[in-house]
Amino acid sequence: MRTTGIIMAGGKSSRMGKNKALLKIGEKTVIEHIAAELEKTVTDLMIVTNTIEDYHFLNLPMVEDEWKGMGPLAGIHAGLKASKTDKNLVVACDMPFVSSKLGEILLGFLDDFDAAVPNISEQLHPLFAAYRKNVHEEISHSLQKQELRIRQFFQKINTKIVLEEDLQMLHFPYQDHHFFNMNHPEEFEEALKLANGYPKESRDLS
Numbered sequence: 001m002r003t004t005g006i007i008m009a010g011g012k013s014s015r016m017g018k019n020k021a022l023l024k025i026g027e028k029t030v031i032e033h034i035a036a037e038l039e040k041t042v043t044d045l046m047i048v049t050n051t052i053e054d055y056h057f058l059n060l061p062m063v064e065d066e067w068k069g070m071g072p073l074a075g076i077h078a079g080l081k082a083s084k085t086d087k088n089l090v091v092a093c094d095m096p097f098v099s100s101k102l103g104e105i106l107l108g109f110l111d112d113f114d115a116a117v118p119n120i121s122e123q124l125h126p127l128f129a130a131y132r133k134n135v136h137e138e139i140s141h142s143l144q145k146q147e148l149r150i151r152q153f154f155q156k157i158n159t160k161i162v163l164e165e166d167l168q169m170l171h172f173p174y175q176d177h178h179f180f181n182m183n184h185p186e187e188f189e190e191a192l193k194l195a196n197g198y199p200k201e202s203r204d205l206s
């Protein structure tokens, strides 16, 4: 079955001071690392961005927000609406260590749910989560009403909150860095250290 990885790159990166997706870890940009990891599990990839000119080098389909300036929920909306597949994995462009295996688990929950969102260490991760395509219709209702909070949105659809114990039951050895995201320059420095500390066999970030 075909599935789509939707990489969200429509933010402003104001805290980082430069485009987070294009920071380099080793030879490749963060967004290239994410795309390469997702390709292990999805059949299609797409970038949601409002600066299309920045991402031509990736040679991937791109789509712009229909609802501009309304934040990540609008990005998810644009990606799902443009997607050609029922099952989709949304990933923020500032999460360099996402796991395709975990993504596969999240996509699996879509057999029974509209969305599957990890809640790890009491933190919800809507930007590393799985969504069925038709959820975009409900998102547009929320956007019309200026309801931009993703947390609130999950109450409107059939959402599986994926807890630590769910992942343990599925024998997935999740780690904190799978959910690591970079907002400030210090976090990018931390990402560089994390990347260097990785055992070669677990992830090749050269």
Ligand SMILES: Nc1nc2c(ncn2[C@@H]2O[C@H](COP(=O)(O)OP(=O)(O)OP(=O)(O)O)[C@@H](O)[C@H]2O)c(=O)[nH]1
Pocket (backbone or CB within 6 Å): 008, 009, 010, 011, 012, 013, 014, 015, 016, 048, 049, 050, 065, 068, 069, 070, 071, 072, 074, 075, 076, 091, 092, 093, 094, 127, 183
């Ligand atoms: N498509 C789209 N993606 C967005 C939008 N706002 C944020 N994102 C993405 O959502 C993820 C998390 O974004 P944030 O770090 O909260 O916001 P940001 O605008 O990128 O960064 P700051 O300006 O520092 O808040 C990143 O992948 C962003 O690219 C938006 O309006 N549209």
